[in-house]
Amino acid sequence: MSVAFAKEESAEAASETILPARPISDRINLVTAAGFKMLQDELARAQQALKAANMLDDVNERRRQSAVPVRDMRYYAERVRTAQLMPVPASNQVVAFGHTVAFERDDGRTQTFRIVGEDEANPSQASISHGSPVALALIGKTVGDVVLLGQRELEILSIS
Incomplete structure (x- = not known):
């Protein structure tokens, strides 16, 4: 060769x-x-x-x-x-990393996601990254708050 x-x-x-x-x-x-x-x-x-x-x-x-x-x-x-x-959130009063948040979209759909790290995020398994647009819109908000996501509104129903 x-x-x-x-x-x-x-x-x-x-x-x-x-x-x-x-x-x-x-x-x-x-x-x-x-x-x-x-x-x-x-x-x-x-x-x-x-x-x-x-x-x-x-x-x-x-x-x-x-x-x-x-x-x-x-x-x-x-x-x-x-x-x-990150420690487990001490309170369910304000949306934070690690929380599971239920919200209603302005089209009537209800969704529930847990806010987690990038590598463990899997929307089909009801978890989203803390850096996703939805998580960024929800973090720091409380039950009853309505947040804007683009031209859509999300109303926070529960935090756990």
Whole structure:
């Protein structure tokens, strides 16, 4: 095999194994206790995947299999490092990080979401990031307050 083919193969393998970093928001990394545990679990899962990839004999396959775990380890290590664990809100008087808020939209729909950290937010599971437009509109408000979200109104029904 000529050197040209070896270099081409090495360049191809290298490009497959260097993934761009997962984007990290510049927003403060607030987390609930469950969110912090999730970050730690994901970091451990990435470390295990890298360990398994490093057991492979074929160097090119090892590089390919370790690319995602290496990227994920960097991301989750940084998220764990910068996490600010927030206590459970002491009062349900004013909407804050960690609260579950029920509100009615001006079209009559009622929705309930828990305000959590970015990594644990999942609107389909009734949780939204503290940096989402809805959370930003609700934080600091009380039951009965009507807030504007764009051209829409939301009335806070309950805080728990």
